[in-house]
Amino acid sequence: MTLKFPVMPEQITKSESRILDYISNNTEKFLFASIGTVGRRIGVSGTTISRFARHLGCEDYKGLKRCVAQQNPEEGPAAKLLETLSLDQGFTVENWMARQQIHLQKTLEGLDKEEFQRAVSALLSAHRVFIHGKSASASLAQLLMFRLRRLGIETVLLPSGGSEVLEGLANVKEDDLVVMFSFSKVSREGKMILRHSKGVGYRTIAFCSRAFVPEEEQADAQLFVYRGEAAEYHSMTAPAAVIDALVVAVSEQMGDESVRRLSRLHKMKKSYAPDR
Numbered sequence: 001m002t003l004k005f006p007v008m009p010e011q012i013t014k015s016e017s018r019i020l021d022y023i024s025n026n027t028e029k030f031l032f033a034s035i036g037t038v039g040r041r042i043g044v045s046g047t048t049i050s051r052f053a054r055h056l057g058c059e060d061y062k063g064l065k066r067c068v069a070q071q072n073p074e075e076g077p078a079a080k081l082l083e084t085l086s087l088d089q090g091f092t093v094e095n096w097m098a099r100q101q102i103h104l105q106k107t108l109e110g111l112d113k114e115e116f117q118r119a120v121s122a123l124l125s126a127h128r129v130f131i132h133g134k135s136a137s138a139s140l141a142q143l144l145m146f147r148l149r150r151l152g153i154e155t156v157l158l159p160s161g162g163s164e165v166l167e168g169l170a171n172v173k174e175d176d177l178v179v180m181f182s183f184s185k186v187s188r189e190g191k192m193i194l195r196h197s198k199g200v201g202y203r204t205i206a207f208c209s210r211a212f213v214p215e216e217e218q219a220d221a222q223l224f225v226y227r228g229e230a231a232e233y234h235s236m237t238a239p240a241a242v243i244d245a246l247v248v249a250v251s252e253q254m255g256d257e258s259v260r261r262l263s264r265l266h267k268m269k270k271s272y273a274p275d276r
Helices: 014-025 027-031 035-042 046-055 061-070 077-087 093-110 113-125 137-150 164-169 188-200 237-254 256-271
Strands: 129-132 155-157 177-181 203-208 221-224
Touching: 014 027, 014 035, 014 046, 014 093, 027 061, 035 046, 046 061, 093 237, 113 203, 113 221, 113 237, 129 137, 129 164, 129 188, 137 155, 137 177, 137 237, 164 188, 177 188, 188 203
Parallel strands: 129 155, 129 177, 177 203, 203 221
Antiparallel strands: none
């Protein structure tokens, strides 16, 4: 469900983002839960939830429930695109770039530095890196694979869907790493990846756009990326930026070895270049 509220996304705090994400993805549970129950589930105080309700223009927690109950969800890519255009008061490249700056800032605010470093360490220590991306995320999977391979890290793309995912996962060993993209929810394939990791022991990294993720849906390292509100057109600016940040951080920790590997690749390209 998408909540309409009279404040801009950039005015929402990190704690309020967790509350909003929980309501949007657990609407029915929220409508029948007390303020204390909701607070315990997402790790914030009742005072914070009450302040959030007033921030949205509601009198109190009950008023917030009424507001949520009265709203109807808007679904589909066309509605999301229309919502984005209305936010920008008509498209201009300046407005679009300004919104991407907001996306990057919100990503920086929500991205846990310890989780990021955990992801870097996992990439450095993995025997092989398997990457899963489907639909629009497939392009991000390709980008990450390209960047890592240039550093000499063995990288494999998992099939995007169906039983073929299981065939790919059958090759993942304990000392490998699986990177997945699970922005607004964990896909069926993502659930396979997480479940299979429990038995095999490989580590996982997930790119997600939710401030609150249930424990059973969490990877070993969760990388938050802000892609806009639920009803907006979802940009890939922030995920691509975090991918490049990961690769640069990995390259830095590899030190001279990353330079040697890139230089070797450059020499190979020159030696196999067609005669001019």
